[in-house]
Amino acid sequence: MKSTKKKNEFDKKFYIKWMVIAMTAIWAAIAAVWLSMHNWDTEESMKALAQAFTEQPAETEQQAPAEQEEPAVKEEQEATEETEQPETQPEEQPQEETPAPAPKDATVYPEIDQLPSEPTIVNGILLANKQHPLPETYAPGENAEARAAFDSMAQAAAKDGLQLVAFSTYREFARQKQLYEGYVAKDGQAAADRYSARPGYSEHQTGLAFDIGEAGQEQHWASSSFGDTAGGKWVKENAHNYGFILRYPQGKEQITGYMHESWHFRYVGKEAATAIYNENITLEEYLGI
Ligand SMILES: [Zn+2]
Numbered sequence: 001m002k003s004t005k006k007k008n009e010f011d012k013k014f015y016i017k018w019m020v021i022a023m024t025a026i027w028a029a030i031a032a033v034w035l036s037m038h039n040w041d042t043e044e045s046m047k048a049l050a051q052a053f054t055e056q057p058a059e060t061e062q063q064a065p066a067e068q069e070e071p072a073v074k075e076e077q078e079a080t081e082e083t084e085q086p087e088t089q090p091e092e093q094p095q096e097e098t099p100a101p102a103p104k105d106a107t108v109y110p111e112i113d114q115l116p117s118e119p120t121i122v123n124g125i126l127l128a129n130k131q132h133p134l135p136e137t138y139a140p141g142e143n144a145e146a147r148a149a150f151d152s153m154a155q156a157a158a159k160d161g162l163q164l165v166a167f168s169t170y171r172e173f174a175r176q177k178q179l180y181e182g183y184v185a186k187d188g189q190a191a192a193d194r195y196s197a198r199p200g201y202s203e204h205q206t207g208l209a210f211d212i213g214e215a216g217q218e219q220h221w222a223s224s225s226f227g228d229t230a231g232g233k234w235v236k237e238n239a240h241n242y243g244f245i246l247r248y249p250q251g252k253e254q255i256t257g258y259m260h261e262s263w264h265f266r267y268v269g270k271e272a273a274t275a276i277y278n279e280n281i282t283l284e285e286y287l288g289i
Contacts, residue, residue, distance in 0.1 A: 106131060106257035106284065109193070115200040122287040125268055126206050129284065130257040133200040134173075142170035143207040146243070146267035150210055153235075153242040162231045163215035167222075171204035194259050203247065208267045210244065220263075227262030235265065240277035243270045247283065255282050 109130050120132040128134050147169070154164040171179075177199035183192035196202075203209040213221035214231035226232040236246055247266040248258040268276070268283065276286050 104254075106255055107194070107253055109198065109201070119206075122289065125272060125283070125287060126208065127283070127287060127289065128201065128203045128206050130197070130201055131289075133198075134202075134205050136173050136200055138205060139172050140170075140207045143267060146208050146210065149242045149244065149267055150212075153239065153244065156238065156242075157231070157234055160234060162234055164231060164235065165213050165215050166210045167213050168204065168211035169209065170207040171202060173199050173205060176200075176202045176205060197258075203264075203266060209247065210265050210267065211263050212265055213263060222261075222263055224260065224262055227260075232262050236262070239265055240273040241270070243267050243273045245273045245276045245283060249280075249282065252282050255284050 106129065112133075115133050115136050117135055119134050119138055120127045150164075150166055157164045176197065180192060180196050180198050183196045186192075197204075204211075211222060212231075212235055213226060214229065217226075217229060217231060220226040220229050220232070227236065235244075239245065244265040244267050246262070247264050248256045248261040250260040253259050266283065267273075272283075272286060276283060279286075
């Protein structure tokens with residue numbers, strides 16, 4: 001027991017002794033380095049040491065602007081977040097809108113108590129669809145400019161051996177009401193709404209819609225098969241040169257509100273018709289509705 005106690009005391013002394021030597025050596029080394037940094041001049045070294053301590057507050061002052069820069073960095077981050085936001089927002093917005101797609105579905109009639117007192121005119125173009133009905137009293141008759149344009153088109157088609165006929169143009173409110181009610185009685189309202197307009201919602205009431213067929217080809221009148229005939233193809237490719245557009249194109253039912261009608265053309269004027277044809281868009285898309 002005694003010998004181990006003595007050994008412990010010896011170890012302790014030995015440890016302290018070497019610790020002192022080591023610390024002294026470290027401080028000597030630091031002093032040597034410091035002196036070497038200041039040309040081995042003791043006075044200069046002491047001044048530098050004093051400066052080092054007095055400069056410490058200056059260093060914290062230097063840190064202060066560094067801290068001030070942090071908010072600037074945060075602002076930058078916020079700024080980039082802000083610039084990124086518009087990128088994420090349009091993605092989020094449609095997601096917010098998707099729960100209520102009903103108003104965007106142009107095939108669905110809005111729930112309104114009565115027809116408007118004025119027709120909808122956008123950029124000088126009269127618009128009539130399921131979302132934009134016409135007044136019951138709107139009765140302009142067949143549009144003379146549209147008729148003249150059709151006659152020009154028919155003359156051009158005749159040169160290609162095609163006898164175009166406008167078998168249905170202006171239709172007054174009362175006539176559309178009679179037609180629609182007949183279709184509902186025959187096929188039910190859901191089916192009738194897909195191929196016929198409710199009174200006040202028909203483009204034929206504008207006097208600008210022309211249902212086109214070919215003379216002697218009556219079996220294709222008001223039929224999707226017209227689009228496959230020589231006459232149907234000719235009108236589809238040339239109508240815009242006379243100011244007409246294929247009003248209800250294939251695959252655009254959700255925008256126009258109506259299933260494809262290869263025979264229904266709408267007069268909008270050459271400029272609009274050419275743009276709509278070239279861009280392969282609908283009247284609704286052209287008007288930005
Ligand atoms: Zn029609």
